Amino acid sequence: MATFTYKARDRRGNVLEDTIEGNNVGSVAATLRSEGLLVIDVKEQGVGQKDILEPFKKVRLTDLVVFSRQFATMINAGLPIVRALRALTEQTQNRKLRVALDAIRIDVESGYSLSDAMEKHPEIFSRLYIEMVRAGEIGGVLDTVLLRLATQLEKDQELRRKVKSAMTYPTVVLILALITGVGMLVFIVPIFARMFTDLGGTLPLPTRIAIGISNVLTSPFGLLIGVAAAAGVYAFLRWIRTENGRKVWGRFVLRIPAKIGDIVQKGAMARFARTLSSLGSAGVPILQALEITANASGNYVIESALLRSRDAVREGRPLHAPLEREPVFPVMVTRMLAVGEETGETEEMLEKIADFYESEVDASVKALTSIIEPLMIVVVGAIVGGIIIAMYLPMFKIFELIE
Numbered sequence: 001m002a003t004f005t006y007k008a009r010d011r012r013g014n015v016l017e018d019t020i021e022g023n024n025v026g027s028v029a030a031t032l033r034s035e036g037l038l039v040i041d042v043k044e045q046g047v048g049q050k051d052i053l054e055p056f057k058k059v060r061l062t063d064l065v066v067f068s069r070q071f072a073t074m075i076n077a078g079l080p081i082v083r084a085l086r087a088l089t090e091q092t093q094n095r096k097l098r099v100a101l102d103a104i105r106i107d108v109e110s111g112y113s114l115s116d117a118m119e120k121h122p123e124i125f126s127r128l129y130i131e132m133v134r135a136g137e138i139g140g141v142l143d144t145v146l147l148r149l150a151t152q153l154e155k156d157q158e159l160r161r162k163v164k165s166a167m168t169y170p171t172v173v174l175i176l177a178l179i180t181g182v183g184m185l186v187f188i189v190p191i192f193a194r195m196f197t198d199l200g201g202t203l204p205l206p207t208r209i210a211i212g213i214s215n216v217l218t219s220p221f222g223l224l225i226g227v228a229a230a231a232g233v234y235a236f237l238r239w240i241r242t243e244n245g246r247k248v249w250g251r252f253v254l255r256i257p258a259k260i261g262d263i264v265q266k267g268a269m270a271r272f273a274r275t276l277s278s279l280g281s282a283g284v285p286i287l288q289a290l291e292i293t294a295n296a297s298g299n300y301v302i303e304s305a306l307l308r309s310r311d312a313v314r315e316g317r318p319l320h321a322p323l324e325r326e327p328v329f330p331v332m333v334t335r336m337l338a339v340g341e342e343t344g345e346t347e348e349m350l351e352k353i354a355d356f357y358e359s360e361v362d363a364s365v366k367a368l369t370s371i372i373e374p375l376m377i378v379v380v381g382a383i384v385g386g387i388i389i390a391m392y393l394p395m396f397k398i399f400e401l402i403e
Helices: 025-034 061-076 081-091 095-109 114-118 127-139 142-199 205-218 220-239 243-253 260-282 286-296 300-314 331-343 346-402
Strands: 002-009 015-022 038-044
Touching (some): 002 025, 015 025, 025 038, 038 095, 061 081, 061 095, 114 127, 127 142, 127 260, 142 205, 142 346, 205 220, 205 346, 243 260, 243 300, 260 300, 286 300, 331 346
């Protein structure tokens, strides 16, 4: 027998929290239900509180994909939603998702719809996910919608991975080059500086610059510079979450040279087309679908363009018309969308647009790698080689300095 803490609601609606003896969570929950209580949570004392990082852990997209596919299979097989949720709760490995699914099951048993119950967990289920589930419930095609959601999440995960790989490689190389340069300035340059001081004489300008930077970094001001740099990074990350920051950053990333901005734009087009197609196929109204797609775009420029287009669609205009006036949307996208609207196959055309741009992102990432490698070699060489040259320039005058 072990001691369990529980949270339950009685017939009057009061929430009770207490401890109880039992063999396992299932038997304790059964005992509480036999007493007329609606079980909210049951856990063994001391269990589930050992991982201090638990509050910071997230539900991965992979976990949601697996859950969506399994849930769809169970619904398609005829299992009631509550039984399916109970089975998924028992076999889900991610603890945060497991706790959320158990709470959702309890809410559904209490009379909530599945989408309304999921809406209480926005940190796990996005608005896109919730609205598609709601449309599936209304249309009686929940299993089909869940399968489409799983596919959507998989495509989105793959697309994000490709775009991040394009951004990660040059960023990591540049950071390593800066760390190497700072390391040389802090540990290597001071040795040469002492030697040159003993020799006397006038040093070349590059050498004086390198020694000056080294003196600043190794002085008490160096620590202040490090703290200021960390504070600057933190302030920047906070700033790009503000309205003005999102606006400026959204425009900037689309203009990054070396094809990086081009990759970001293509990835955004693929995400826009895939999301809008999934929402439309699930039966979500076009105005609501455009708003959700805008929020899920991840870029302020595209989000603003879609919201303006939504206002035009509300007035009765076809979607491709306002998008044609938005420079961020390529001509190919608006022309294909126009054909889809004219033939009544908008969702199918959006799927083709998404497939095209996903393949374009893949090709662009491969092309970028071939371009960025020599560029990074030049950057690293300029940083590290510049310091080395600055230190060895006085060697050509060493005999003159000795005299």
